[in-house]
Amino acid sequence: MASNYYSRSPPPLQHPVPTHPAFIPEPPSTPISPQGYQRFTSSPPNQQYAARSQYHAPFQPIPHHSPPTMQPQPQPHIQQHIPDFAAWGVNDTTAQFGMQLGHSAVAAGQDYVQKNFGGMIPVTMLKHHFNVSNSYVIRKLQLVIFPWRHKPWTRKVRRTEAGHTEWQPPRDDINSPDLYIPLMALVTYILVSAFQTGLQERFHPQILGSSATRALVVVLLDFLFVKCGCYLLNVQGTGQVVDLIAYGGYKFVGVILTLFAGLLKLGPTLYTLVFLYAFAANALFVLRSLRSVVLPETPANVGTVNPASRKRRIGFLFLEAVLQVVYMGILVRV
């Protein structure tokens, strides 16, 4: 039986066996988003959805990496996801009209945002940084906590598409910075610091805001320092803003570990040990990650750095790594 919404008396006791999985209404497809709406959960195989025109977005990997059940099929008809309103007791034409209105409202809103704020947020770059998988997250966390034995730290470059080379997304490249872990670590840090103040009986809702501000200011200061240093030392093509922010966000992982050590009441010496270890791991991670940005290694660029400048850059890298202790010290003082 297709629908279980009988208004009459219920049928005699037979357990209804669904012939197809529960209906998931199709999100409205808008002409603005270049690849249609990406959904990474499995959808029932007999459900067809609209894949709008495939824009030649600069990042092709996202359609390639979607799970194989979601191959975007170029469809001639556009919207097939009109739910069965009649079964819910709503008049069909009214419902359709309402849906059209909703669609046009959403499209108009997106249009407005695109026109006014479209250029400000680098959406493709953000998408690239959130293109992570579970295995990547686990391995990256292991790397942040234990970076001593990792061998190749260079990011992999992707095959050139239409002539320009790009970095591989974090799914394929463990060395690629992402924004998922820093964002989650930031939120976890706020929650853990609030939890700690709660255990010490000095919680106050304002602490959430002040903790968030402190974390954001530390990330901002770190990023400004690296950017300023790169400008002063004339580092060519110094990576993207988003990459630098991502590198700066990994320190929260160590800070959270230290906070946990404090919560478990391990005693002051063990706490200091955990803090120093977290600082050392983070410093090495930052050092190795930024080395590929600051010191050119590809044979094309090696000649542009003369020895005096090279020494200065190495010194700058060490200074940045040492400053991590200051940042982590600020963050740990909940």
Next chain:
Amino acid sequence: MLTIGTILYVSLLLINAMAVLSEDRFLARIGWSSVQNPNAGFQPPYDQSGYGFTQQQDAGVKVRLITLISAVRTLMRIPLIGLNLVIIVYELILGG
């Protein structure tokens, strides 16, 4: 406390400090003036002390710092007037 307000105030004061430096009375005295040719004559426009300005690659740290400071001064002269006005009015009325 490391609030956004304090960060804003500190950065505003620092930029004010950078904007207030006198070009000819102070910066030229310590050799940090933005680069025009300091020696009139036939001397080459750059020497070996990393003072190179025509070649972008050899521009030393000092030159880039000077360029940064002069750029900030040039750009922020007018907006600083507005920002300072806003902050002063706010502090007078609601500062407490």
